[in-house]
Amino acid sequence: MGVVTPGFTGRARSGDPRLPPGQYLAEDFPVLSTGPTPRVRTDNWEFTVVTERGEKRAWSWRELFALPSEKFTVDIHCVTQWSKLDTRWRGVPVETLIGDLDTSADYVMARSYGGYTTNLPLADLLDGQAWVAYEYNGKPLTPEHGGPARLLVPHLYLWKSAKWVRGLQLTTKDDPGFWETAGYHDYGDPWREQRYQGD
Amino acid sequence: MAGTAVSGRLAWRVARLAEARQETPSARTLVFDIPGWPGHLAGQHVDVRLTAADGYTAQRSYSLAAPADGDRVELTVQRVPDGEVSEHLTGRYAAGDPVEIRGPVGGWFVWRPADPAPVLLVAGGSGIVPLMAMIRARRAAGSKALFRLVYSLRTPAERYYAEELLRPVAGLDVTYVYTRELPEGQPGIPRRISVTTLNTAGWPADFGATSYVCGPTGFVETVADILLALGHDPHTIRTERFGPSRD
Ligand SMILES: Cc1cc2nc3c(=O)[nH]c(=O)nc-3n(C[C@H](O)[C@H](O)[C@H](O)COP(=O)(O)OP(=O)(O)OC[C@H]3O[C@@H](n4cnc5c(N)ncnc54)[C@H](O)[C@@H]3O)c2cc1C
Numbered sequence: 001m002g003v004v005t006p007g008f009t010g011r012a013r014s015g016d017p018r019l020p021p022g023q024y025l026a027e028d029f030p031v032l033s034t035g036p037t038p039r040v041r042t043d044n045w046e047f048t049v050v051t052e053r054g055e056k057r058a059w060s061w062r063e064l065f066a067l068p069s070e071k072f073t074v075d076i077h078c079v080t081q082w083s084k085l086d087t088r089w090r091g092v093p094v095e096t097l098i099g100d101l102d103t104s105a106d107y108v109m110a111r112s113y114g115g116y117t118t119n120l121p122l123a124d125l126l127d128g129q130a131w132v133a134y135e136y137n138g139k140p141l142t143p144e145h146g147g148p149a150r151l152l153v154p155h156l157y158l159w160k161s162a163k164w165v166r167g168l169q170l171t172t173k174d175d176p177g178f179w180e181t182a183g184y185h186d187y188g189d190p191w192r193e194q195r196y197q198g199d
Numbered sequence: 200m201a202g203t204a205v206s207g208r209l210a211w212r213v214a215r216l217a218e219a220r221q222e223t224p225s226a227r228t229l230v231f232d233i234p235g236w237p238g239h240l241a242g243q244h245v246d247v248r249l250t251a252a253d254g255y256t257a258q259r260s261y262s263l264a265a266p267a268d269g270d271r272v273e274l275t276v277q278r279v280p281d282g283e284v285s286e287h288l289t290g291r292y293a294a295g296d297p298v299e300i301r302g303p304v305g306g307w308f309v310w311r312p313a314d315p316a317p318v319l320l321v322a323g324g325s326g327i328v329p330l331m332a333m334i335r336a337r338r339a340a341g342s343k344a345l346f347r348l349v350y351s352l353r354t355p356a357e358r359y360y361a362e363e364l365l366r367p368v369a370g371l372d373v374t375y376v377y378t379r380e381l382p383e384g385q386p387g388i389p390r391r392i393s394v395t396t397l398n399t400a401g402w403p404a405d406f407g408a409t410s411y412v413c414g415p416t417g418f419v420e421t422v423a424d425i426l427l428a429l430g431h432d433p434h435t436i437r438t439e440r441f442g443p444s445r446d
Binding site: 001002003004005006007008009010011022030031032033034035036037038080081114115144178181182183195196197198199 | 248249254255297301305307420423424433434436437438441
């Protein structure tokens with residue numbers, strides 16, 4: 001047990017089994033990002049997937065919108081300790097976008113409009129675990145929350161769910177992205193409290 | 200990218216309260232002794248962990264309010280009504296009491312004394328904390344970088360670091376924006392930060408300044424949008440959001 005702070009009792013605990021350790025339930029939807037909110041227009045929007053050998057697929061906004069989408073309800077967890085339960089989204093499974101591309105990559109670098117990057121294992125984006133999401137709560141995703149489209153990987157801390165996502169680069173190397181370079185964990189599992197490097 | 204790579208596990212260290220100052224009726228500055236503190240950059244934050252007698256823990260992030268000074272680390276905590284951690288830290292928490300602290304964390308929202316570029320600091324409420332660390336780091340390093348601070352707050356009674364900021368410092372201009380109540384005798388009406396404020400009290404877009412904006416989400420969004428509208432390059436605008444969000 002850690003060092004006890006005299007007189008600290010803590011609040012009545014919710015004990016909600018759906019809240020990972022150290023998280024509290026947020027009713028609102030906090031916004032965290034590193035700079036101004038990019039206002040990304042959909043008329044020249046493009047989403048690309050590039051393999052480690054340079055093979056490339058690209059979708060315009062219209063083309064992405066025309067792909068089969070899923071509605072899904074998930075819990076999300078931010079490293080700054082808020083969690084939201086049962087958030088409702090719509091988007092295209094990442095698996096659909098990777099499709100039958102020929103790759104032996106183990107990692108992905110997600111890139112955003114505005115320059116943000118974050119790295120993930122490719123396996124964490126497949127099997128119905130991740131989407132390129134463009135609707136939140138039945139409405140188009142607003143710029144503050146990453147609209148027009150963001151990656152959503154609900155089983156990892158939210159910084160992995162790159163806002164204003166513009167593409168995925170498949171790689172064989174696990175290169176750190178923006179927050180990972182700044183000391184945050186390479187993987188970011190909320191249930192194991194992987195907040196910072198080495199956690 | 201200006202990252203401070205952290206190697207190895209970020210250790211929790213025992214910190215003891217050495218001194219406390221009441222900053223405003225609802226905010227308290229806490230000075231800790233943390234043996235073995237590795238040092239930090241202005242703008243970084245730490246995580247503070249409190250443990251109850253039954254083993255329950257709560258952990259929150261707080262910006263460092265002053266540059267590194269040996270084993271001394273300074274935070275300023277704003278009491279959030281019913282806030283689990285801030286109520287304790289601004290209330291019963293007393294000299295000698297331990298907490299655990301780990302950090303420093305964050306390598307982007309930082310100012311380095313070697314950087315000669317002009318700096319615009321825009322604070323909303325307790326968002327002044329990491330910006331004050333930058334002002335203090337500038338002074339401590341004898342930096343000549345030109346600084347401008349625009350500090351938005353509700354009333355004069357809520358000013359943090361009031362005396363220190365009143366003392367004139369060469370190369371630092373301070374502008375206050377009061378949103379609810381003006382100081383005694385000051386003409387005008389309370390207002391929010393606007394394009395005019397930042398056009399007058401900020402830097403021209405082509406000065407190559409770096410802007411640091413910190414405060415509640417709605418405030419940060421507004422200020423960043425104004426800076427963009429004034430022609431600032433998005434890559435020169437760094438933001439840190441804390442406190443309750445509005446949406
Ligand atoms: C990088 C960073 C730096 C920070 N620096 C400072 C600082 O220098 N000084 C300071 O006073 N505070 C700072 N904060 C905020 C601080 O971490 C706590 O959130 C705050 O003290 C409230 O904690 P609490 O336990 O008292 O309240 P809680 O019991 O956690 O919450 C009270 C209510 O406030 C809301 N709330 C609390 N925290 C947040 C949050 N982070 N985002 C959105 N809503 C929230 C919740 O809806 C909750 O219901 C910082 C936060 C971050 C992320």
